[in-house]
Structure formats: structure tokens, C-alpha cells
Amino acid sequence: xxxxxxxxxxxxxxxxxxxxxxxxxxxxxxxxxxxxxxxxxxxxxxxxxxxxxxxxxxxxxxxx
Amino acid sequence: xxxxxxxxxxxxxxxxxxxxxxxxxxxxxxxxxxxxxxxxxxxxxxxxxxxxxxxxxxxxxxxxxxxxxxxxxxxxxxxxxxxxxxxxxxxxxxxxxxxxxxxxxxxxxxxxxxxxxxxxxxxxxxxxxxxxxxxxxxxxxxxxxxxxxxxxxxxxxxxxxxxxxxxxxxxxxxxxxxxxxxxxxxxxxxxxxxxxxxxxxxxxxxxxxxxxxxxxxxxxxxxxxxxxxxxxxxxxxxxxxxxxxxxxxxxxxxxxxxxxxxxxxxxxxxxxxxxxxxxxxxxxxxxxxxxxxx
Numbered sequence: 285x286x287x288x289x290x291x292x293x294x295x296x297x298x299x300x301x302x303x304x305x306x307x308x309x310x311x312x313x314x315x316x317x318x319x320x321x322x323x324x325x326x327x328x329x330x331x332x333x334x335x336x337x338x339x340x341x342x343x344x345x346x347x348x
Numbered sequence: 349x350x351x352x353x354x355x356x357x358x359x360x361x362x363x364x365x366x367x368x369x370x371x372x373x374x375x376x377x378x379x380x381x382x383x384x385x386x387x388x389x390x391x392x393x394x395x396x397x398x399x400x401x402x403x404x405x406x407x408x409x410x411x412x413x414x415x416x417x418x419x420x421x422x423x424x425x426x427x428x429x430x431x432x433x434x435x436x437x438x439x440x441x442x443x444x445x446x447x448x449x450x451x452x453x454x455x456x457x458x459x460x461x462x463x464x465x466x467x468x469x470x471x472x473x474x475x476x477x478x479x480x481x482x483x484x485x486x487x488x489x490x491x492x493x494x495x496x497x498x499x500x501x502x503x504x505x506x507x508x509x510x511x512x513x514x515x516x517x518x519x520x521x522x523x524x525x526x527x528x529x530x531x532x533x534x535x536x537x538x539x540x541x542x543x544x545x546x547x548x549x550x551x552x553x554x555x556x557x558x559x560x561x562x563x564x565x566x567x568x569x570x571x572x573x574x575x576x577x578x579x580x581x582x583x584x585x586x587x588x589x590x591x592x593x594x595x596x597x598x599x600x601x602x603x604x605x606x607x608x609x610x611x612x613x614x615x616x617x618x619x620x621x622x623x624x625x626x627x628x629x630x631x632x633x634x635x636x637x638x639x640x641x642x
């Protein structure tokens with residue numbers, strides 16, 4: 285599937301939100317038992333990865 | 349007194365002396381700009397018109413020689429009109445759907461529906477589950493709308509939901525149970541609910557009048573944000589655990605504070621060895637106090 289013509293930032297943001305939402309949902313349902321102390325670091329790691337990946341796949345994108 | 353030969357000021361429609369009726373009528377028409385002369389106007393050349401009577405146009409030159417003729421408006425020459433073709437409009441472009449509004453409307457609809465079902469006891473859905481599903485929906489919306497681009501609103505909504513869920517999950521805040529101050533005084537073990545819950549506020553669970561059966565009785569109380577107080581009679585055999593995602597926990601005078609604070613204690617009563625209460629008191633953000641009440 286080609287990514288040409290797609291807003292890659294929207295794709296990346298969508299992927300991050302879907303993953304985080306699924307993690308929060310599984311934790312709330314008791315399927316995952318994330319310790320409270322792990323949640324904030326995990327969120328920061330995911331967001332940091334998203335920023336890095338976004339920068340790498342769109343290096344020339346001008347800032348809005 | 350001189351004679352008024354113009355007839356002005358006489359106020360009568362009678363020719364002055366020295367003028368024939370026809371001449372008088374012609375002069376009156378010329379002065380008033382009246383329409384064409386009546387049939388009884390004299391034939392033959394009319395009296396000479398003043399030179400500055402009117403600029404004559406091509407069409408009006410013939411008639412302006414006659415002072416009794418109506419004042420024709422000059423006609424303008426017009427060029428032949430070319431057929432006008434309407435400008436070609438570009439084919440109407442379909443506006444991209446306002447995805448942010450669609451997702452927001454869907455989320456509000458879904459949230460209201462789940463809330464209503466929860467109030468009606470049809471479905472038991474926690475607020476965190478609804479928020480998590482909303483975050484997933486925002487992510488799917490961004491995927492779907494990646495072709496059109498420009499979804500700053502959805503991005504902002506996703507970031508806000510992530511921040512809220514991180515806050516609620518980090519402190520294990522459960523907001524079910526409403527808002528306010530509430531005191532519970534259970535009398536029998538059969539009337540105990542699975543757990544006492546309060547979203548925001550102060551919840552007091554007073555066990556001083558509780559009749560205990562033989563064996564172990566479990567009591568759970570949860571407050572999202574606020575203060576939770578558990579009062580225990582001095583002769584009750586208990587095992588207690590107090591937990592706060594963030595805040596302070598005080599159990600029988602021993603306290604601790606910070607993040608994810610946990611305190612446990614046990615107290616035996618030789619007189620009622622067969623009856624014991626297990627108390628679990630949890631606060632997401634706030635204070636837990638478990639103490640003896642005389």
C-alpha cells in the first residue's frame with residue numbers, strides 16, 4: 285500500500301492514539317495489570333518514539 | 349399700465365390683446381414644454397426657435413425646429429451586441445468532510461449513550477473504559493482522514509484524552525459513585541455491597557454498629573479523588589489495607605505519603621476469634637484514614 289498523498293503525521297498520530305487507547309482499555313478491563321508507576325514512563329516513551337519516527341519519515345516538512 | 353403681452357401673471361387662459369389665439373397657444377406650449385400642437389394649430393412654418401433651445405442630436409434635429417414638438421431625449425448610438433457566453437465555472441469540488449466534527453459528534457453520542465445505559469443499570473461501563481474507547485476512535489479517525497490532512501482538532505483531542513487517561517491511570521483514580529460527602533453505617537453483613545464507591549469527595553464508612561457473623565467479612569471502599577475514612581470499633585478483629593495512588597495513608601496512627609502509598613495492619617481480638625473483618629480502603633488521589641472509634 286502506498287503512502288503517497290497521505291498525511292503521515294495523521295497516520296502516526298492515529299497509530300499512537302490507537303495503541304495508547306488499547307493499552308488503557310486493557311488495563312481498565314484487568315487484562316493488563318500495569319503498575320501505576322509504569323504508566324507515565326510508557327506514555328512518554330511512546331510519544332517520544334512517535335516524535336522521532338515522525339521526524340525521520342518527514343525530514344523536509346516545513347513547520348506549520 | 350403696460351399691457352402684458354406674455355400672458356404671464358394673468359392667470360387666465362385668454363390671449364392678450366394684439367395676439368391671435370393660435371400664436372398665444374403656441375407660445376404657451378413652448379414655454380411649458382407641452383406636447384404636440386393640437387389639430388387647430390396653425391399650419392406653415394412655426395416661429396423661429398431660440399438658438400440655445402437645446403442641443404440637437406441627429407434624431408432630434410428635425411423635430412427641435414418645431415418649438416411645439418415634444419422634447420425628445422437624445423438617442424445614443426449603440427454598438428451591435430455580441431452574444432455573451434457565460435463564464436465557464438470549474439466543476440464544483442467536493443468539500444472534504446469535517447472529520448473532526450464527525451468524530452467529536454460520534455464520541456459525544458457514544459458517551460451519552462453509555463452514560464445513559466449506566467444510569468439505567470443496563471450496562472456497567474467505567475469512565476476510563478469510555479475514555480479509552482474514545483482515544484481509540486480518535487486514532488481511527490486520524491487514520492481514515494489521513495488522505496485529506498489538516499486534523500489539528502483531532503490531534504488536540506487525542507493529546508487531551510491521553511493526558512487525562514494517564515492522570516487517571518497513574519493514580520488509579522476511579523470516578524464512579526458520584527460527587528459529595530457520604531457516610532455509610534452498615535448494620536449487617538448481608539447488607540454490605542460489593543464495594544462502597546465515591547468519585548469525588550469524602551466517604552466515611554462507620555463499622556461501629558456492624559453485627560458480624562462467624563468467619564471473615566470483606567469490606568471494600570474506593571474514592572477517586574478526596575478522603576476516605578473507615579471507623580472500626582475497638583473490639584473488632586480486623587485486617588486492614590489502605591492504599592493511595594497519590595496522597596496520604598494513615599492506618600491506626602501509622603502514616604505514609606507520596607505516590608502509590610500502601611499500608612497494612614492487623615489486629616486480633618481474643619474475644620471474637622471466629623469473626624474477622626478484612627477492610628480494603630483505596631483512594632486515587634487524596635487521603636485514607638483507618639482508625640478506631642470508641
